[in-house]
Every structure is written in C-alpha cells, then in structure tokens.
Amino acid sequence: xxxxxxxxxxxxxxxxxxxxxxxxxxxxxxxxxxxxxxxxxxxxxxxxxxxxxxxxxxxxxxxxxxxxxxxxxxxxxxxxxxxxxxxxxxxxxxxxxxxxxxxxxxxxxxxxxxxxxxxxxxxxxxxxxxxxxxxxxxxxxxxxxxxxxxxxxxxxxxxxxxxxxxxxxxxxxxxxxxxxxxxxxxxxxxxxxxxxxxxxxxxxxxxxxxxxxxxxxxxxxxxxxxxxxxxxxxxxxxxxxxxxxxxxxxxxxxxxxxxxxxxxxxxxxxxxxxxxxxxxxxxxxxxxxxxxxxxxxxx
Amino acid sequence: xxxxxxxxxxxxxxxxxxxxxxxxxxxxxxxxxxxxxxxxxxxxxxxxxxxxxxxxxxxxxxxxxxxxxxxxxxxxxxxxxxxxxxxxxxxxxxxxxxxxxxxxxxxxxxxxxxxxxxxxxxxxxxxxxxxxxxxxxxxxxxxxxxxxxxxxxxxxxxxxxxxxxxxxxxxxxxxxxxxxxxxxxxxxxxxxxxxxxxxxxxxxxxxxxxxxxxxxxxxxxxxxxxxxxxxxxxxxxxxxxxxxxxxxxxxxxxxxxxxxxxxxxxxxxxxxxxxxxxxxxxxxxxxxxxxxxxxxxxxxxxxxxxxxxxxxxxxxxxxxxxxxxxxxxxxxxxxx
Numbered sequence: 257x258x259x260x261x262x263x264x265x266x267x268x269x270x271x272x273x274x275x276x277x278x279x280x281x282x283x284x285x286x287x288x289x290x291x292x293x294x295x296x297x298x299x300x301x302x303x304x305x306x307x308x309x310x311x312x313x314x315x316x317x318x319x320x321x322x323x324x325x326x327x328x329x330x331x332x333x334x335x336x337x338x339x340x341x342x343x344x345x346x347x348x349x350x351x352x353x354x355x356x357x358x359x360x361x362x363x364x365x366x367x368x369x370x371x372x373x374x375x376x377x378x379x380x381x382x383x384x385x386x387x388x389x390x391x392x393x394x395x396x397x398x399x400x401x402x403x404x405x406x407x408x409x410x411x412x413x414x415x416x417x418x419x420x421x422x423x424x425x426x427x428x429x430x431x432x433x434x435x436x437x438x439x440x441x442x443x444x445x446x447x448x449x450x451x452x453x454x455x456x457x458x459x460x461x462x463x464x465x466x467x468x469x470x471x472x473x474x475x476x477x478x479x480x481x482x483x484x485x486x487x488x489x490x491x492x493x494x495x496x497x498x499x500x501x502x503x504x505x506x507x508x509x510x511x512x513x514x515x516x517x518x519x520x521x522x523x524x525x526x527x528x529x530x531x532x533x534x535x536x537x538x539x540x541x542x543x544x545x546x547x548x549x550x551x552x553x554x555x
Numbered sequence: 556x557x558x559x560x561x562x563x564x565x566x567x568x569x570x571x572x573x574x575x576x577x578x579x580x581x582x583x584x585x586x587x588x589x590x591x592x593x594x595x596x597x598x599x600x601x602x603x604x605x606x607x608x609x610x611x612x613x614x615x616x617x618x619x620x621x622x623x624x625x626x627x628x629x630x631x632x633x634x635x636x637x638x639x640x641x642x643x644x645x646x647x648x649x650x651x652x653x654x655x656x657x658x659x660x661x662x663x664x665x666x667x668x669x670x671x672x673x674x675x676x677x678x679x680x681x682x683x684x685x686x687x688x689x690x691x692x693x694x695x696x697x698x699x700x701x702x703x704x705x706x707x708x709x710x711x712x713x714x715x716x717x718x719x720x721x722x723x724x725x726x727x728x729x730x731x732x733x734x735x736x737x738x739x740x741x742x743x744x745x746x747x748x749x750x751x752x753x754x755x756x757x758x759x760x761x762x763x764x765x766x767x768x769x770x771x772x773x774x775x776x777x778x779x780x781x782x783x784x785x786x787x788x789x790x791x792x793x794x795x796x797x798x799x800x801x802x803x804x805x806x807x808x809x810x811x812x813x814x815x816x817x818x819x820x821x822x823x824x825x826x827x828x829x830x831x832x833x834x835x836x837x838x839x840x841x842x843x844x845x846x847x848x849x850x851x852x853x854x855x856x857x858x859x860x861x862x863x864x865x866x867x868x869x870x871x872x873x874x875x876x877x878x879x880x881x882x883x884x885x886x887x888x889x890x891x
Contacts, residue, residue, distance in 0.1 A: 285693075390569050390570065390573060391573065393570050393573075394570055394573035394574055394577060397570060397574065397824075397866055397869055397870050397873070398574075398577075398824075398862065398865075398866050398869070399824040399825070399827040399828040399831075399865065399869065400824070400828055401828040401831055401832070402827065402828065402831065402846070402862060402865060402866075405831075405846070405847075405850060405858075406577075406581055406858070406862055408850075409581070409850055409855070409858055410581060410584045482697065486697075486699055489699055489701075490699065490701060490832060493699075493701045493832070494831075494832075494835070494847055494850075495851070496850065506699070506701075509699075509701065509702060509705065513705065516705055516708055516709050516712075517709075517712060517713060520709055520713075523702075523705050523706070523709060524706065524709070526702075527699055527702030527703075527705070527706065530699045530702065531694070531697055531698060531699060531702070534697040534699070535693060535694065535697040538693060538696065538697050539693070
C-alpha cells in the first residue's frame with residue numbers, strides 16, 4: 257500500500273477495491289463464507305503438516321475406532337478411524353485438498369473456455385453463434401448429473417474424467433453470461449470509439465470489452481466452485497469420480513455406506529465437510545454478487 | 556398468440572435433434588464398437604462379430620446409421636437392454652411410475668412448505684423466523700442430498716423407528732399393477748394396509764428429494780413477495796383498511812406467484828438429478844436407480860435410451876412452463 261497523496265480530497269471517489277470491500281464486508285454472511293473458505297484452503301495447503309497421520313496408512317489394531325469424546329475413542333485418532341483403520345481427520349484434511357482442487361480446476365477450465373466461446377459468439381454472431389448456442393442449450397436441457405454420468409460413461413470413471421465431465425456440465429453458464437455481456441457492451445460508445453481508433457477485433461475483445469464483463473463472471477465462478485464440488489462429490493458417491501484409496505469426500509461416503517448403522521462418524525463427517533465448503537462458497541458468491549453487481553442483488 | 560406457441564415449439568426441433576445426436580454419439584465414442592460392447596467381457600468370435608455388425612447395420616456409413624437410429628427412435632424402438640434383453644422402452648415405462656410418484660410427492664412437499672415459509676419470511680421481514688428460513692434455505696441449497704439421505708437413514712434406523720428406510724412397499728404386500736402407480740393400484744385393490752405401507756416408505760425419500768427444490772422455492776417466494784409488497788397497489792389496499800391477511804393472501808400472493816410457478820416448473824431437471832441419488836440410497840425402484848445401475852453394468856442401450864427419454868421430458872416440461880408463463884404474463888409473449 258502506498259501512502260495517500262495529499263491532493264486527495266474527502267469527496268474524491270474511493271478506490272474501486274476499497275468501495276468493493278466496503279460493500280462486501282457489510283454482509284456478515286459474505287464475511288463468514290470468506291472466513292470458512294480461507295480456513296479450508298489453509299488446511300488443504302498445509303494438510304501434510306496438520307494431519308496427524310498419512311491419509312492412506314492403515315492400522316489393523318484400530319478398525320472403526322470412534323472419535324475421542326466417545327467411549328473407546330482416543331486422541332491418537334481424534335475423529336476416529338474408518339473400516340480399515342485409516343485416520344478420519346487426516347483423510348478429511350487431505351480430502352479438502354482434492355475437493356478444492358476439483359472446484360478450482362473445473363471453474364478455471366470452464367471459465368476460460370466459456371469466455372472464449374462467449375466472446376466469439378458475441379463478436380461474430382451469425383452461424384457460429386447459432387451453432388454454439390444451440391449446443392449449449394442441449395447441454396442445459398439434460399439434468400446436470402445425468403450429463404456428467406454420460407460423459408464419465410464414455411471416458412471411464414476417475415477423478416480427471418469427473419473433472420472433465422463437470423466442466424462440460426457447467427460450461428454453458430459461462431458461455432451464456434459472456435455472450436450476453438459482450439452483446440450489451442458492444443453497442444456502447446467506448447467500443448465504437450475504440451474501433452474508430454483502429455483497434456483490432458482481438459484488442460477489442462480482450463482489452464476493451466472483457467474487463468467490463470468481469471463482474472458477473474466472477475460471481476458465477478465463485479458460485480460455480482460450489483456446484484463443481486457438489487457434483488464431483490455426487491459422482492464420487494456413485495463410484496464414478498475419484499477412485500477408492502483417494503480421500504475424496506464423496507468417495508469416502510460411498511465407502512462408508514455399509515457402516516451407516518454401526519459407525520456414525522464415517523458417514524457424518526465427510527458430508528459435513530462437503531456441506532460446510534459448499535455453503536461457504538455459496539455465501540461468498542452471494543456476497544460478491546451483492547458487492548460487484550448491484551443490479552443482481554437479491555432482496 | 557398462435558405465432559408465439561408455434562415459434563416456441565419449433566425451437567424444440569434443433570434441440571431434440573441435438574439430443575439424439577448426443578445419445579447416438581455416446582455409444583460410438585465408447586472404446587470398441589457397439590457389438591463388442593454388447594458382448595461385454597465374454598468376447599465374441601470374429602465371424603459372429605462381422606455378422607452382427609452387418610445385421611445391426613454398423614457397417615453402413617455413419618450418416619446412414621444415424622438416419623436409421625432416428626427412424627427407430629421415432630417409432631419408439633430404443634433397443635434392447637444388454638442385461639435383461641428386454642426393450643429399453645418397456646423397462647423405462649415399468650419403472651417410471653415409481654419415479655413420478657416420488658417426484659410428485661417431493662414437489663408437493665417442497666411447494667407447500669416452501670410457499671408457506673417464503674410468505675411468512677417476507678411478511679415478517681428481518682424477524683428471527685425470516686433469518687431462520689434464509690439460513691435453512693442456504694443449507695438446503697448447499698446440501699449434498701446423498702449425504703442427507705444417509706443421515707436420515709442413520710437417524711431413522713438407529714434412533715427412532717418412525718419410517719422405513721428402504722424400498723417402495725413392505726415385502727409382504729403384493730399389489731396387482733394396473734396403472735403402474737403403486738399408490739393408486741393399492742387403493743384400487745382396496746388394500747389399505749399396502750397403501751399405508753407405500754405412504755410410510757415414501758416419507759424419507761420425499762423429504763430428501765424435496766429438500767433442494769424446497770430451499771429454492773422458499774427463497775424465490777420470499778424475494779418475489781418482498782418485491783410485490785413494496786408496490787403501490789399494496790399500499791392502497793392497506794390504506795383502504797383491508798385486513799392484512801386479505802392483502803397478503805389475495806393481492807400480493809397472486810402476483811408473487813408468477814415467477815415462483817416458473818421456478819417450480821424449472822425444477823424438473825433438479826428433480827431427475829436428485830432422483831438418481833435418492834433412489835439409489837433408498838433402493839427406490841425407479842428410473843434413477845435403473846440408470847445408475849446401468850452404468851455399473853455397462854448397459855449402454857439403457858443409458859442411451861434413458862438419457863434420450865429423460866432429456867425429452869425435461870424439454871417438454873420446460874416448453875410447457877415457458878408457454879404457461881407466456882399465457883400468464885403478456886409482456887413475455889410480445890417481447891420475443
């Protein structure tokens with residue numbers, strides 16, 4: 257941060273970032289969401305340091321050990337162990353890594369591809385636009401999980417393929433948002449001025465129009481992470497996502513289904529992590545929406 | 556008006572063609588040709604392989620194959636299930652009533668609770684009740700429903716014993732299928748014990764499947780009501796001395812319902828997605844569980860047919876919602 261210049265007067269417009277933070281921090285929900293997201297991200301990054309055990313190490317002396325506050329539990333395995341004696345806490349922490357990775361990768365790919373397709377549609381219009389938007393309509397028509405399942409059925413189960421499947425499922429939203437924003441921006445004077453100045457199409461696309469379409473995209477990206485985590489976990493639960501030894505939360509739930517009657521912790525804890533993470537990203541997304549895009553503000 | 560109707564219906568054609576293309580491509584993108592896929596792990600001898608390729612027309616050009624596929628689809632022929640060797644359409648029709656029963660129950664559950672909660676939250680804005688509804692709505696919206704189902708099973712199987720946690724009806728009852736809807740059939744057969752059993756089995760899956768739509772409907776209703784309650788005609792109605800109940804129930808609700816009805820209609824995709832998970836968890840004998848099992852068994856004709864039918868149903872329902880919306884709200888009709 258540089259020092260404020262002395263010419264700045266009291267009625268000068270605040271820096272956009274400061275204005276953004278002012279309206280973002282007005283919402284308790286948004287702050288809570290940001291806090292939870294940051295904590296989970298930190299835990300994920302430092303999972304190796306924080307986790308007491310390896311997520312894959314099994315202990316044949318401690319199958320389905322309950323958490324420490326229950327009878328028979330111990331602080332060696334603070335949140336208990338699963339059916340083959342792996343430490344739940346360590347698996348949950350390493351699972352945070354996978355889930356956040358899935359969320360971020362899905363959103364990064366679909367955002368990049370969606371923005372590109374949306375820009376092309378918005379600038380070229382005509383046949384290209386019709387074809388692309390029709391394809392997006394078809395993708396939107398199918399129930400999201402069904403479409404993801406179809407894609408995984410073609411590619412085969414696995415975490416990378418699940419990521420790819422969820423990416424395709426969420427792609428249409430980014431294409432639609434970008435295209436609509438581009439079309440709205442293109443009719444504005446600054447674009448015309450830029451064009452008259454001799455700016456080429458690429459320059460217009462990325463340097464003039466795109467920054468002005470950023471707000472709805474940022475909001476969608478934040479909400480999109482929660483969708484991605486939820487869908488990937490559902491795929492994992494159906495046995496189509498991340499495969500068995502990986503500590504992905506949905507996969508862990510699928511593995512623990514048969515112990516639902518005997519060991520509540522192997523079923524409850526991974527779901528609780530999914531719920532908390534998804535909720536935090538939803539709160540964060542809502543907060544970003546209210547701060548960045550007053551037009552979309554929910555009442 | 557007619558132009559609006561026809562225009563909307565015509566828009567469906569390319570989408571439907573695209574959907575058939577997708578399901579057509581689906582089976583061909585899977586490594587190995589369809590005959591090998593059908594033969595599965597047992598393998599097949601080369602002569603028979605070639606014969607079957609010819610018999611099913613897989614040696615013809617792709618475009619011709621697609622034409623044949625479209626022709627068969629339009630005649631209602633979706634092929635045979637690899638596992639059961641029965642027509643896919645038959646299997647679907649036999650299981651679909653169970654999914655409809657579950658979905659309808661979930662929608663009723665979501666609409667009744669969601670509308671009530673949304674209206675009260677809007678009327679008592681910023682009250683504890685309002686904050687509670689919004690928090691619960693966010694939770695419901697973020698809920699991994701497969702986990703929600705497991706939690707309820709955990710609770711109802713271990714702690715309390717109010718409702719059964721698996722299947723559609725207790726095993727001792729046999730109901731002669733007439734309509735395919737177990738509830739209606741058990742009533743037709745005058746078997747109240749079986750009917751009560753189906754009702755009890757419905758409770759938990761209904762709650763699980765209805766949770767996400769419930770959260771969305773409550774949220775939508777609240778924000779639509781808030782918008783309407785700020786309108787001038789509401790103030791006028793209040794100023795005339797109309798009772799609060801009349802103002803909210805008669806004037807506000809009617810106008811707030813328009814966007815809410817649309818949202819309810821658009822939940823069908825969410826419902827089908829949810830049905831796949833809910834049915835799997837509760838061993839509910841519907842099309843969702845059938846599709847999930849088909850993936851496990853690599854039963855591609857079932858997957859292909861199921862995707863096509865469910866996609867078409869979603870398309871048809873979305874169109875119906877679109878049209879009703881246009882009927883209710885003339886502004887939509889003229890804007891396009």
